[in-house]
Amino acid sequence: MTEQNGSALALAEKYYTQYGLRARELKAAGRKIIGYLTAMGPVEILTAAGVVPFRLKGNVAEAITRGDAYMETIVCPFVRSVFDAAVKGKFDFLDGLILPHQCDSIDRTSDIWNYDLTLPYFHFLNVPHMTDDPSFEFMKEILRIFISSLEKVTGANITSEALAGAIQAHNDNRRLIRELYALRKSNPPLISGTEMMKVLVAIMSLPVDESSALVESVIRDVKQREVAGNGRRQRIMLIGDQIDDVAVTEIIEAAGAWLVMDDISIGAKMHWADADASAEPVHAIAERILRKLKLPTLAESGTTYNESVDSRFGHLRRHIDEFNVDGVIHIVYKYCDPYGFEVPALKNFIESNGTPVLYLEDEYSTSALGRVKTRIEAFLEMIA
Amino acid sequence: MAEQRKARQLATEAAVKVPKIARANLVATVKAKEEGKKVAYAFIDSGQEEIMRAMDIVPAWVESFSGICSAKRDAEKYLQKAEADNLSRSLCTYATCNLGFDMWRQELEGEMPPGAPWGGLGKPDMIIGSGQQLCDPRFKWPQATQFYLRDVPMFLAGLYYPPWDPTLDEKEFKEQEKIYVNYTAAEYREQVRFCEKYTGKKMDWDRFEQIVDLTDRTWDLFVDTYELRKAVPTPMDTGDAMNTMVPFAFNLATQEAYDFYLALNAELKQKIAEGKGVAEHETYRLVWGAGLPSWFALSDFQYFNDKGAVFPVEITYRNAEKIERLELPKTSDPIEHCAWRRVKFWTHWYEKARKRPGSLPKVERIIEYLEGYGCVGVVFHSAFSCRSWHAGIVQQAQVLRKMYGDIPVLIMEGDIVDISAYNEVDTHNRIDAFIETLEARRIQKRP
Numbered sequence: 001m002t003e004q005n006g007s008a009l010a011l012a013e014k015y016y017t018q019y020g021l022r023a024r025e026l027k028a029a030g031r032k033i034i035g036y037l038t039a040m041g042p043v044e045i046l047t048a049a050g051v052v053p054f055r056l057k058g059n060v061a062e063a064i065t066r067g068d069a070y071m072e073t074i075v076c077p078f079v080r081s082v083f084d085a086a087v088k089g090k091f092d093f094l095d096g097l098i099l100p101h102q103c104d105s106i107d108r109t110s111d112i113w114n115y116d117l118t119l120p121y122f123h124f125l126n127v128p129h130m131t132d133d134p135s136f137e138f139m140k141e142i143l144r145i146f147i148s149s150l151e152k153v154t155g156a157n158i159t160s161e162a163l164a165g166a167i168q169a170h171n172d173n174r175r176l177i178r179e180l181y182a183l184r185k186s187n188p189p190l191i192s193g194t195e196m197m198k199v200l201v202a203i204m205s206l207p208v209d210e211s212s213a214l215v216e217s218v219i220r221d222v223k224q225r226e227v228a229g230n231g232r233r234q235r236i237m238l239i240g241d242q243i244d245d246v247a248v249t250e251i252i253e254a255a256g257a258w259l260v261m262d263d264i265s266i267g268a269k270m271h272w273a274d275a276d277a278s279a280e281p282v283h284a285i286a287e288r289i290l291r292k293l294k295l296p297t298l299a300e301s302g303t304t305y306n307e308s309v310d311s312r313f314g315h316l317r318r319h320i321d322e323f324n325v326d327g328v329i330h331i332v333y334k335y336c337d338p339y340g341f342e343v344p345a346l347k348n349f350i351e352s353n354g355t356p357v358l359y360l361e362d363e364y365s366t367s368a369l370g371r372v373k374t375r376i377e378a379f380l381e382m383i384a
Numbered sequence: 385m386a387e388q389r390k391a392r393q394l395a396t397e398a399a400v401k402v403p404k405i406a407r408a409n410l411v412a413t414v415k416a417k418e419e420g421k422k423v424a425y426a427f428i429d430s431g432q433e434e435i436m437r438a439m440d441i442v443p444a445w446v447e448s449f450s451g452i453c454s455a456k457r458d459a460e461k462y463l464q465k466a467e468a469d470n471l472s473r474s475l476c477t478y479a480t481c482n483l484g485f486d487m488w489r490q491e492l493e494g495e496m497p498p499g500a501p502w503g504g505l506g507k508p509d510m511i512i513g514s515g516q517q518l519c520d521p522r523f524k525w526p527q528a529t530q531f532y533l534r535d536v537p538m539f540l541a542g543l544y545y546p547p548w549d550p551t552l553d554e555k556e557f558k559e560q561e562k563i564y565v566n567y568t569a570a571e572y573r574e575q576v577r578f579c580e581k582y583t584g585k586k587m588d589w590d591r592f593e594q595i596v597d598l599t600d601r602t603w604d605l606f607v608d609t610y611e612l613r614k615a616v617p618t619p620m621d622t623g624d625a626m627n628t629m630v631p632f633a634f635n636l637a638t639q640e641a642y643d644f645y646l647a648l649n650a651e652l653k654q655k656i657a658e659g660k661g662v663a664e665h666e667t668y669r670l671v672w673g674a675g676l677p678s679w680f681a682l683s684d685f686q687y688f689n690d691k692g693a694v695f696p697v698e699i700t701y702r703n704a705e706k707i708e709r710l711e712l713p714k715t716s717d718p719i720e721h722c723a724w725r726r727v728k729f730w731t732h733w734y735e736k737a738r739k740r741p742g743s744l745p746k747v748e749r750i751i752e753y754l755e756g757y758g759c760v761g762v763v764f765h766s767a768f769s770c771r772s773w774h775a776g777i778v779q780q781a782q783v784l785r786k787m788y789g790d791i792p793v794l795i796m797e798g799d800i801v802d803i804s805a806y807n808e809v810d811t812h813n814r815i816d817a818f819i820e821t822l823e824a825r826r827i828q829k830r831p
Contacts, residue, residue: 070782074474074768075775101547104520108775111548111744115779124549129515129523130542134570138542141563299515299523301540302578305530308538334474335771341479341524343470345531361472 008217009195015202016246020091023054023205027093031207032154035091037082038242039265039293040100040127044275044285045147047166047208049156055204055266056091058082060245060366070116076105077333077364078242083109086117096121096153098146100289101128102297103338121153131291132301139286147282163281169208170275176215177203177271183222184260185323187232190222193249193259200266201244234380235324237261239316239346240331241339247366248376252329255377261323263316269294272315296338305345312342313349320355327383328357329376333364356383395662396620396655398648399627405644406448406502406630413444413506414496422583425508425529425536427522428633429703430543431726432512432575434599437637438592439579442506445634446525449505450481454679454801456501462488463802471528477769477801479525486532508536510582512575516543517730519772539578541571545730548745550738561731568723576719589718595637596718600725602642603704606632609649613696614757617661619652622672622695623685624662629701663689668760668822671753672698674746674780675765675773678798678806687812688763691819697757699749700773705729740787746776747783754788761792761822767799792825794818 015022023033032051036043046053058081067084085091097119101107107124114122126142128135147158156162180199183190191199199218203211234257238248243264252259262268273292275284290298294315300308319325328350332339340361347357358379360372416423424436426443436443453459459477462484467473469487471480485505488497496504511533513526523540530538544567546560576587613620620628628648631641655661670688672695678684685695710728715721733745733752740748750762762784764777781793796814799805 070779072766072775072778074766074771076771104771105775107517108771111746111776112779115744115783124547126544126547128542128544128567129520130540130571132542132571132574134567134574135515135542137570138544138563138567141567145560145563296524297520299527299540301574302537304537305534308527308530332472334472337475337479337520337524337771340472340475341521341528343472345528347470348531359470361474 008214008221009199011214012195012199012202012218015205016198019057019201020054020093020205022210023052024093026052026207032095033093034096034098034121035094036098036100037079037106038100038102039270039295040102040125040289041098042100042125042143042146042285042289043208044163044166044170044281045143045150045158046098047169048158048162049150049154051095051150051154052207054091054094056082056086056097057201057204057242057244058085058364060247060364063365063367070112071109074335075109076103076335079105079109081364083113086113094119096123098123098125100125102295103336105335123149127289129297129299130301131298136286136290139290140282143282143286160281163285164277166208167275167277167281167284169212171277173203173208173212173215174271174274176212176219180215180219180222181261181268181271183219186227188228189258189260190225190227191218193236193238193253193262194246196259196262196267197244197246197249204266233258234326234383235260236380237263237316237319237323237325237328238331239263239328241265241333241336242364243331245366247369248329248331248372251369251373251376252380255373255380257327257380261319261325263294263319265295268319296342309345309349313346316346316350317353320350320353325355327379328355329379330357330359331362332359334361396624396628396648397651398644399620399624401644402627402630405635405640406452409443409445409448409634410452410502410505412442414503416442416506422509423506425511425513425526427513427525429518430514430516430522430541431722432514432541432572434592434595434637434722435572435575435579435587436512438595439576439583439585439587441510441512441579441583443512443634444505444508446482446505447478448630448634449485449501450478450801451679452501453481453485454803455682457680457803458499458501459680459801460803473802474769476519476521476525477799479521479528480769481801483525483528483532486529490532508533510578511536511538512541512578513538514541514543514571516541517545518543519770521772537578537582539575541575543568543571543726545727548734548737550741557734561727564727565720565723568726569717569720572719572722593718596722598639598642599637600707602632602636602645603725604706605642605645605649606704607706609645609652610697610702611756612649612652612656615656616669616758617659617663617666618669618694618696618757619655619660619662620696621662621685621689622677622698622700623682623689625695625698625701626677626682626685632704633701662694663692665692666694667692667826668694668819669758670695671750671757671759671762672700673750673762673764673793674699674777675796676700676767676770676800677765678767678803679800680803681798681806681808681811684796684811684815687815691815693819693822695763697753697759699753703729705732742783743787744780744783746780747787750780750784751788754791760825761794761818763794763796763818765796765798768797768805769799769802792818792821
């Protein structure tokens, strides 16, 4: 799908800049739109129910002005920013909201989302943190509870066949996104980190078929670009949770580096894990969320450090090798226990393999960008 | 260097004995090796101690250690150590304090860091944590600890309770509750297998059953004892409860804890008989609504008491209910009983919340205490480093006012361990203003 009078990247930019525009159009056309927070959103189930999954984002450039009346400032700044946008009516097209239990900032504020937003539908998906067998069985149970709750509100019969179809559609979508990522392996990468960020954000507001069409078009357009042999720059990977704005990518690339890979929750973290299309659908969705998403809010039990470290961070090393990464920028939002407690181990794991890491604690806000810029520029100079 | 200061004046004899108990818990972790016992880093309020006690594993209560460092105003050196290794100051300071201690000990090749409070905490043979509804540090802190203590195996149990969903009918809720109970029981069984593997012993199920029964009786006695505080004047307030919770939180499933509450029960009855109260002139009865206290500033409770304000009841650390009130299904399986007890403790306010549309279980608990203890206001403490207890306080206050009426509420700000977040003058000014509000209301209500 491309816009008639512009390129696929221009369409991505439009959906990025006017986030929620397409969801509003679809709502006006009679579709139900259900919002979700985080990479744990059970998108396959929403798609199978015939509703449009819409991932919520905040706005790093906008000060939180109303959200603080409901939510303490010790809560994750991303969660606060999204809630602030919601109470300001920026998601007034939503028919409902799903809050997966990713962390304390979400769990402990779930009553606030439910009570103060007064959406027609609200569901707290109590995803466990453990990945052991009892947790896996429990995960399947909570997905079944969610399915039954969604059936009630949409009137849809969410059959195994519908789920299998949705799994296939979302797997195809992720495969295309990974294909797009692969175009960043060259020197220089065919698509910049900033362009990629816009695509990643744009597609999380679209139904899966439209998302796939857009990504396919971007791949087609980008492949037509000519590789300019303009030397070698530092190849950077960005690690973090919900980084969903070009503010940071622009700093990295303006400083003369190429942002070639990420492990962020709207990017590779989410799109590298497929659901097993050959398995029973609920089993496959549970397995994808609980055992395949490499989020710091999921943990193995019964292990020593050496036994668990590769399963926690091994994929990062593979990304570093595959995308020929020279340095890693790791951004953790203030008040984030799940990411924050990982910093020494993660930094050590990557650096022990010879790749330097810059760790930055940041707000989900452009207000501190000056400091971030200085640190990133100094890091890039250091590894040059 | 720990700051020297005057200790808080304690109202009960029982509270005076608590430091000895807390110290003995630390000493036990250091001496365990001599006694051939295994030590496990452990976390409160997870219901995992009964298995540990039955298998002779000595719990090393990491939160207790950090609380003690805080109370002694001696946590800063550990917090700085953690911060130097990129552990942010905004993370749970119970965790970062303990991690700083572990880092230091590793640098000393296993030797106890000099000046560790009360002899320090013994090195664990295992870590028993939980991914659960209580907080993220329950599983992230053990993982972070393993980075410094790499040879120490870790077990994490998933322990959850059903989220509040006012749209569910009774039948739907009961079905969901059972799923949570089954999951909890399965995780406790996983813990038994883990403990058997790393202790080399098999679980003695008869002993476990006796320990579970002792815990049930301690829950009952604990609640009966704390309910004596309904008396006017109250014989004990939250300032003391922040000490007397120690046997419940850290010695549960032992005879010692049960005996402690027997003694406290007798002492409170004696005080009631003598008409002895916490404050010289008890004027305002308050609920300590939510939030862990600033352990380095427990004297703030004295400040309240000196102004005639007492706390006969608190949410914090009162994680028990009379067993009969929980209406647990009958089962011959003690593991299943523990699972029901844990889940029902968190859900037993749901019924009340359903009956008051627009309310919340957390608010119903506050209302129950306001009414049961004759209180006229609520005080919360918001600790900046902890999202678990401290996110959602504003909403609780708002819903409470909406559901129950325009009741005075104070939200204090600080931290549990990090003294840099505390301002005594500002805190006392806010308390003064709150007392003035209470006084104005009192005068208004005079006939």
